[in-house]
Amino acid sequence: MPSYTVTVSTGSQWFAGTDDYIYITLVGTEGCSEKTLLDKALYNDFERGAVDSYAVRVEENLGDILLVKIEKKKYWVHDDWYCKYITVKTPSGDYIEFPCFLWLVGDNEVVLRDGRAFLPQDDKTSLVKRHRQKELEARRKTYRIENLCVNQFMHMFQSSWSDFGDFERIFVRIQNTISEYVMQHWKEDFMFGYQFLNGCNPVVIQKCTKLPENFPVTDEMVSVSLERDLTLQEEIEAGNVYIADYEVLADIKPNSTDPCTLQYLAAPICLIYKNIENKILPIAIQLGQTPGKNNPIFLPTDSEYDWLLAKIWVRSADFHYHQTITHLLRTHLMTEVFAVAMYRQLPAVHPVYKLLIPHIRFTMAINTKAREQLICECGIFDKANATGGGGHVQMIQKAMKSLTFRSLCFPDMIKSRGVDDQKELPTYFYRDDGYQVWEATKSFVSDVVHIYYTSDETLQEDEEIQAFVKDVCSFGMQDFDHCEFPKFLKSREALIEYLTVIVFTASAQHAAVNFGQYDWCSWIPNAPSTMRRPPPTQKGLANVNLIIESLPDRGRSSWHLGAVWALSQYQEGELYLGMYPDEHFIEKPVKAAMEKFSKQLAEISGSIKLRNDGKKLPYYNMSPDKIPNSVAV
Numbered sequence: 001m002p003s004y005t006v007t008v009s010t011g012s013q014w015f016a017g018t019d020d021y022i023y024i025t026l027v028g029t030e031g032c033s034e035k036t037l038l039d040k041a042l043y044n045d046f047e048r049g050a051v052d053s054y055a056v057r058v059e060e061n062l063g064d065i066l067l068v069k070i071e072k073k074k075y076w077v078h079d080d081w082y083c084k085y086i087t088v089k090t091p092s093g094d095y096i097e098f099p100c101f102l103w104l105v106g107d108n109e110v111v112l113r114d115g116r117a118f119l120p121q122d123d124k125t126s127l128v129k130r131h132r133q134k135e136l137e138a139r140r141k142t143y144r145i146e147n148l149c150v151n152q153f154m155h156m157f158q159s160s161w162s163d164f165g166d167f168e169r170i171f172v173r174i175q176n177t178i179s180e181y182v183m184q185h186w187k188e189d190f191m192f193g194y195q196f197l198n199g200c201n202p203v204v205i206q207k208c209t210k211l212p213e214n215f216p217v218t219d220e221m222v223s224v225s226l227e228r229d230l231t232l233q234e235e236i237e238a239g240n241v242y243i244a245d246y247e248v249l250a251d252i253k254p255n256s257t258d259p260c261t262l263q264y265l266a267a268p269i270c271l272i273y274k275n276i277e278n279k280i281l282p283i284a285i286q287l288g289q290t291p292g293k294n295n296p297i298f299l300p301t302d303s304e305y306d307w308l309l310a311k312i313w314v315r316s317a318d319f320h321y322h323q324t325i326t327h328l329l330r331t332h333l334m335t336e337v338f339a340v341a342m343y344r345q346l347p348a349v350h351p352v353y354k355l356l357i358p359h360i361r362f363t364m365a366i367n368t369k370a371r372e373q374l375i376c377e378c379g380i381f382d383k384a385n386a387t388g389g390g391g392h393v394q395m396i397q398k399a400m401k402s403l404t405f406r407s408l409c410f411p412d413m414i415k416s417r418g419v420d421d422q423k424e425l426p427t428y429f430y431r432d433d434g435y436q437v438w439e440a441t442k443s444f445v446s447d448v449v450h451i452y453y454t455s456d457e458t459l460q461e462d463e464e465i466q467a468f469v470k471d472v473c474s475f476g477m478q479d480f481d482h483c484e485f486p487k488f489l490k491s492r493e494a495l496i497e498y499l500t501v502i503v504f505t506a507s508a509q510h511a512a513v514n515f516g517q518y519d520w521c522s523w524i525p526n527a528p529s530t531m532r533r534p535p536p537t538q539k540g541l542a543n544v545n546l547i548i549e550s551l552p553d554r555g556r557s558s559w560h561l562g563a564v565w566a567l568s569q570y571q572e573g574e575l576y577l578g579m580y581p582d583e584h585f586i587e588k589p590v591k592a593a594m595e596k597f598s599k600q601l602a603e604i605s606g607s608i609k610l611r612n613d614g615k616k617l618p619y620y621n622m623s624p625d626k627i628p629n630s631v632a633v
Helices: 126-142 164-169 178-185 189-198 219-225 232-237 304-345 351-360 363-373 380-384 391-402 410-416 429-452 456-460 463-476 492-514 517-521 544-550 554-567 588-612
Strands: 003-010 021-028 051-057 065-073 081-089 095-104 108-113 241-245 269-274 280-286
Touching (some): 003 021, 021 051, 021 081, 065 081, 065 095, 095 108, 108 126, 126 304, 178 517, 189 280, 189 304, 189 429, 219 280, 232 241, 280 304, 304 351, 304 363, 304 463, 304 492, 351 429, 351 492, 380 554, 410 429, 410 492, 429 492, 429 588, 517 554
Antiparallel strands (some): 003 051, 021 065, 065 108, 241 269, 269 280
């Protein structure tokens, strides 16, 4: 009687083991085995971290093993189980690997293909074709398009702080960190300007080629700030002037969920100058989009507190832009769009599924948590942010009008803002490190794509990858024509860029705009989540008291600090870019590509570490050893 040896690996994470009954059925080209209970008797099977082997006897040879069916049934109470993989040793001595890496919850079953990746046109037998189709049908019932839409979306605590130093009462001091340096230097123009390049929202600054008509800055206003004996227009033409425009905040309704506290928003425009020392400094700020006598242009030559308050308003606007657009929309929600389409259209055997699955790890879970606790009614946004109470939804709806596929391609995004020249902005580390990580990621994706797609025609014939791309555009992006998401990929180069966008967005871009939040936002005057006094409409009125009364109260400051602390923490057992412990791929060429990718990333991390040594403001948010694989926090 032929016998197959089945080896089962249980995950090592907490509660991965189970006491439930586990059954297996082997399905081959010549037949299938009886459903067999895996039980060694007098022995605890499927303990956490265990690798257990069992004999499965059959009446006759099953031929080539195509599928393995695992069933879990309740023993006493439902006991979830995490299965890493199954291997099958055939009577002829061959070993076949069946990756799983899934939780089986309740009475459940899973049918596994062997670990080799197959394009849909490579499947020839009706058995594996049916398995492929059934897997996608089941997924589409779980991941339903209608559940996803990027447009969806106490007296003591209301008292003011006494002065700036009072904010230190809730400030967590960690020696030798950026956060403490920010606390010490936040009032200075160089610190204000530096954040446009390497803060946690380094995506707003763009080269100014012409002053906007609604921002009437004159040469007389800023001449004292210019250092090259040039007029403002000549400085613009020389490429030394930049701008940050928060027009998206115009007409956004401020938070009114707390009737006891009025909250305010502004949509400022800030003119930024690169001086002869290559420092980026603000030289003019207008707090609204419509010029006029009630919307003055604030200057460094104004009184100390007029200028400081204007900068605080810009920092507050930047905070809202960062949280809602840069962070929530363009990393969390976009990654979810790609993830849902992947689950709906790509079976686990597809090479692109295997490539992407590590990069959407926990994203659905963390986004669900955000909807339940962060952006929901009475969530953190409503409690602490001036864009709570629906303003954040308005912002996302407006931001969708400028979200395009090309704006998610890192090099295009940098170039479109006119900040791609390293000589012009030599300290733009977000850009420089991002280029390196983008190119390494693209090289890795290219290696994998060329293993499975031997020609552009092979890609065009892959109905599943084309359905995935169409799903993203037609349902995830709702067919917004201006978004210019492709509906069909004609070439391998197009696929490589597309997949690089997904991996980069979920890993490097999210890391760059997430993990610096405590560094840059924990000192609350540097990133106010709300303002309790309206933007000033004239000069000469600002003083310390007005600024303190404008900044968040004690309660909102505490909510804000807790949120940015939690969001900046890495997870226990974090998997960083290039780490693939779950072996969804078993082919040697892919494993070689992974090893090459890991080495490239290590070299990039090393070069960034060398650059950062001795810097008072090191930039490490794009260092691969600090980039998690996925949006997981």
